[in-house]
Amino acid sequence: MNRRIWSLAVITFKEGIRDRTLYGIGLFALMIMGLSLVVTGFFLRELHKVTVDINISAITFGGLLIIFSLSVNLMSKDLDKRTIYSVLSKPFSRAQYLIGKFIGLVLLSLTALCMLTLVSTLTIWTVKSQYPVYFKEFVWLSVFQAVFAEFLMLMVLNAVVIFFSTVTTSSFLTLLFTISTYIIGQTVEEVVQFIQSQAQEIQLTTAVKTIIDMTQYIVPNLSVYDLKIRAAHGLSITSSYLLSITGYSLIYSTVLILLASIIFSRRELT
Amino acid sequence: MGNSNKGFMHLDIQNVSKNFITSFTRKKIQAVQDFSLSIDPGEIFGIVGPNGAGKSTVLKMLMGFIRPDKGKISLLGKKPGNPRSREHCGYLPENPYFYDHLSAFELLQFSARASDMPPHNIKPRIDQLLKLTGLDSAKNRRLRSYSKGMIQRAGICFALVHDPNIVVLDEPMSGLDPLGQQMVVDIILDLKKRGKTVLFCSHILSDVERICDRTGIMVHGRLRKILQKNELLDQGNSVRIVADALTPEMERRCREFGWAVLTKSTHVTLTCPREHLSDALTLCGEEKVRIITVDNTVNTLEKIFLETVKETEA
Numbered sequence: 001m002n003r004r005i006w007s008l009a010v011i012t013f014k015e016g017i018r019d020r021t022l023y024g025i026g027l028f029a030l031m032i033m034g035l036s037l038v039v040t041g042f043f044l045r046e047l048h049k050v051t052v053d054i055n056i057s058a059i060t061f062g063g064l065l066i067i068f069s070l071s072v073n074l075m076s077k078d079l080d081k082r083t084i085y086s087v088l089s090k091p092f093s094r095a096q097y098l099i100g101k102f103i104g105l106v107l108l109s110l111t112a113l114c115m116l117t118l119v120s121t122l123t124i125w126t127v128k129s130q131y132p133v134y135f136k137e138f139v140w141l142s143v144f145q146a147v148f149a150e151f152l153m154l155m156v157l158n159a160v161v162i163f164f165s166t167v168t169t170s171s172f173l174t175l176l177f178t179i180s181t182y183i184i185g186q187t188v189e190e191v192v193q194f195i196q197s198q199a200q201e202i203q204l205t206t207a208v209k210t211i212i213d214m215t216q217y218i219v220p221n222l223s224v225y226d227l228k229i230r231a232a233h234g235l236s237i238t239s240s241y242l243l244s245i246t247g248y249s250l251i252y253s254t255v256l257i258l259l260a261s262i263i264f265s266r267r268e269l270t
Numbered sequence: 271m272g273n274s275n276k277g278f279m280h281l282d283i284q285n286v287s288k289n290f291i292t293s294f295t296r297k298k299i300q301a302v303q304d305f306s307l308s309i310d311p312g313e314i315f316g317i318v319g320p321n322g323a324g325k326s327t328v329l330k331m332l333m334g335f336i337r338p339d340k341g342k343i344s345l346l347g348k349k350p351g352n353p354r355s356r357e358h359c360g361y362l363p364e365n366p367y368f369y370d371h372l373s374a375f376e377l378l379q380f381s382a383r384a385s386d387m388p389p390h391n392i393k394p395r396i397d398q399l400l401k402l403t404g405l406d407s408a409k410n411r412r413l414r415s416y417s418k419g420m421i422q423r424a425g426i427c428f429a430l431v432h433d434p435n436i437v438v439l440d441e442p443m444s445g446l447d448p449l450g451q452q453m454v455v456d457i458i459l460d461l462k463k464r465g466k467t468v469l470f471c472s473h474i475l476s477d478v479e480r481i482c483d484r485t486g487i488m489v490h491g492r493l494r495k496i497l498q499k500n501e502l503l504d505q506g507n508s509v510r511i512v513a514d515a516l517t518p519e520m521e522r523r524c525r526e527f528g529w530a531v532l533t534k535s536t537h538v539t540l541t542c543p544r545e546h547l548s549d550a551l552t553l554c555g556e557e558k559v560r561i562i563t564v565d566n567t568v569n570t571l572e573k574i575f576l577e578t579v580k581e582t583e584a
Contacts, residue, residue: 007383011369011376018371018412081367086428089333089361090384091353269335270290 004092005100012104016070017111025069029062029116033123040127047134049232051127055120056146056228062116063109063154064182068175071105071161076171084269095261102162102257109154117147137234145242146231152249153225157182159253159260160220166264184215185222192216220252280436280467281309281332286341288327288491301327303491305341311435314458314468316478318575319488325471326364328488329440332469333361346436357385360429364440364471366421370414374405374424377413378431385432399427403453418445426454437461439470443477455481479571487575489582495574502570509547511540512562513554520557537562541573 016022036054043050078084078101088097124143128135160181164174192212195202204212224245227237288302302324309315317325330336331343334350348355368377375396382392400406403423408416413424422445429437442458443451451474458468458481472478478485479502487495516524516531516538524531529542529550542550544566554561 004384004386007380011372011380014376015369015371082363082365083367083369085330085333085335085361085363086366086368086381086425087384088335089356089359089363089429090381091355091357091386092384093353096353268337269330 002096004090005096005103008087008092008097008100009103009107012074012101013107013111016074016104016108019070019073021069021073022066022108022112025062025065026112026115028065029058030119032058032061033116033120036123037126040131045134047127047131048138048234051124052138052143052232053228055123056143056150056231059113059116059120059147060150060153060228063113063150064157066109066112067154067157067161068179070108071158072165072171072175072178074105074108075101075161075165076174079165079169079269080171088269094265094267095257098162098166098257098261098264102158102253105158105161106155109158110151113147113151113154117144120147139231139234139236142227142231142234142236145237146227148242149225149227149237149245152245153222156220156222156249156252156256159256163256163260166260166267181219182222185220186226187223188216188219189221189223221248224248280311280313280346281307281469282342282344283307283328283332284342286328286331286338286343288324288331288336288338300491302331302338305488305491305493307486307493307496309467309469311467312462312465313483314462314481315470316482316485317469317471317488317493318473318475318478318485318571319471320579323488324491325488326440327491329361329438329469329471332438333359358432358435360432360434360437362425362429362437362439362442365444366425366428368413368421368424368428371412373410373412374400374416374427375409377424378427381428381431385434387432395431395433396427399431402457403427419447419450422446423450423453426457430457434466436467436469439468441472442470443472443474451477475571475575485571487578489579492582494578494582497571497574502574508541508570509544509564509566511542511550511554511564513538513540514560514562516540516559517557520553520559523553 033055036051036058039054040047040051078087084097088094092100121143128138157178160178161174164177164181165171168174168177195204195212230237284306286302286305287300290299290301291297292299305324305328307315317328319325327336331338332345332350333356334352337351343350345355346358372380378396378399379392382395387395396409397406400409403426405420405423405427408420413421416424422442426439426442429439437458439454439458442454446454455477458470461468462481462483483499485497485499485502486493487497514537516533521531524540524542527542527546527549529540529546532539532541540550547564551561551564553559
């Protein structure tokens with residue numbers, strides 16, 4: 001990789017990993033996982049499903065908080081506080097700058113996810129040791145596959161943050177658009193399926209149909225990354241599915257960064 | 271890094287104009303108008319001007335952060351939009367802000383790596399600069415704990431770490447104590463000694479006067495005057511007599527001699543060449559003009575600067 005881009009990725013990562021917000025998010029996720037140790041005992045059946053569900057949800061929640069607070073902040077601070085002047089006084093093209101920031105943010109998400117997964121593994125292992133009877137159907141691989149899918153979703157959301165940072169001039173708008181993209185991305189598939197199944201009963205105008213069609217192609221389909229239920233049931237995911245969502249994430253992120261680069265190259269940094 | 275760019279202007283700005291449109295009222299603000307400037311290799315050029323004169327806008331266009339509406343800019347023979355134009359260029363923004371959680375050493379390491387410095391040269395160069403700017407004892411502290419002056423010093427190191435051929439500094443003395451200001455002057459003079467080109471904006475006119483080969487005065491987006499160092503030195507050869515008031519005869523004689531008279535409500539200032547001092551004092555005696563003070567400490571750039579601003583506003 002280009003040494004220059006890598007140097008920017010490294011300082012973005014360092015700046016993020018040393019931010020106290022990250023420790024707060026980590027602590028919160030750890031509390032949820034710790035709670036699962038206590039709460040699981042209250043359930044009389046399917047303890048493994050509850051444990052896996054709580055732990056993967058905590059990882060997802062922690063990852064999302066990192067995106068909505070740290071990633072948005074790390075991008076917008078460069079523009080708001082004019083740190084970008086110093087960075088772009090080096091021979092970076094605008095595209096290289098965005099790629100460097102993106103890699104740094106992805107590294108940050110990956111590291112945070114690895115830490116949370118490590119603690120989560122210990123939590124699940126502890127519950128499994130306490131209640132081995134309930135963990136007969138449990139498969140470790142499914143849990144790690146679900147976490148990997150969460151990582152892919154965070155990668156796409158980081159690209160969304162980069163894109164909106166170049167389009168808007170306010171960190172609040174970047175945050176708002178990213179949260180909206182997440183909510184729409186999680187539900188768009190269900191909405192489209194519902195409309196298709198009810199096509200006979202619901203009379204939609206052509207305009208609404210066009211908007212729904214466009215939305216499902218423009219907004220990332222984030223429901224494909226939600227493998228919690230499969231992991232909770234100990235169902236492993238096929239490698240072809242994992243490969244296809246990896247490809248989808250890479251292509252979607254690349255297109256977004258490319259669009260962001262085009263917009264950002266034209267933007268005046270006043 | 272070798273100085274491989276000799277033979278053409280290091281920095282060339284031709285007829286550049288830039289307007290900004292305000293967000294809500296859509297009012298057009300003329301930030302820079304028909305600005306032209308060429309700087310030779312090894313030259314130190316200072317731009318002075320009141321707040322809002324457009325100095326920083328010129329530097330931002332030079333670095334490619336904003337695009338001119340009209341005109342052409344060339345940095346080491348390349349357009350500012352081309353990242354390679356910044357390979358041999360160092361820049362210090364006005365009131366720099368860096369990553370809070372990095373140390374000065376990490377920041378400079380980034381600057382060096384981003385400038386493609388050979389890895390084995392990076393640490394010695396960083397140590398040298400940190401020592402020069404007095405930051406060596408704080409090099410591992412996070413930048414968030416730095417004072418404004420320390421951040422400014424770190425910014426100067428950031429701009430110079432790769433030993434660039436062109437150094438562009440926006441208010442380099444800002445936030446620095448007198449020792450820090452002297453340090454910047456010494457650094458700029460050392461850069462000149464080593465054949466580097468320096469372009470900077472400053473409000474500290476005495477330093478600009480002292481170190482610049484040429485000084486441009488910018489008012490309302492236009493470069494109104496460019497003064498050579500020798501022009502300033504010639505004007506530095508004058509003395510100032512402050513008196514209560516001048517008689518009409520005295521005023522007439524002053525005009526004959528070509529001495530400058532500036533009348534204020536409380537006093538009159540008469541400026542004349544040093545060799546005319548005895549004539550001026552004799553005349554004051556003859557006309558019974560009460561002299562308040564005589565000095566030769568007139569800050570000539572300051573005087574020209576104030577006159578230029580007044581002329582423009584008139």
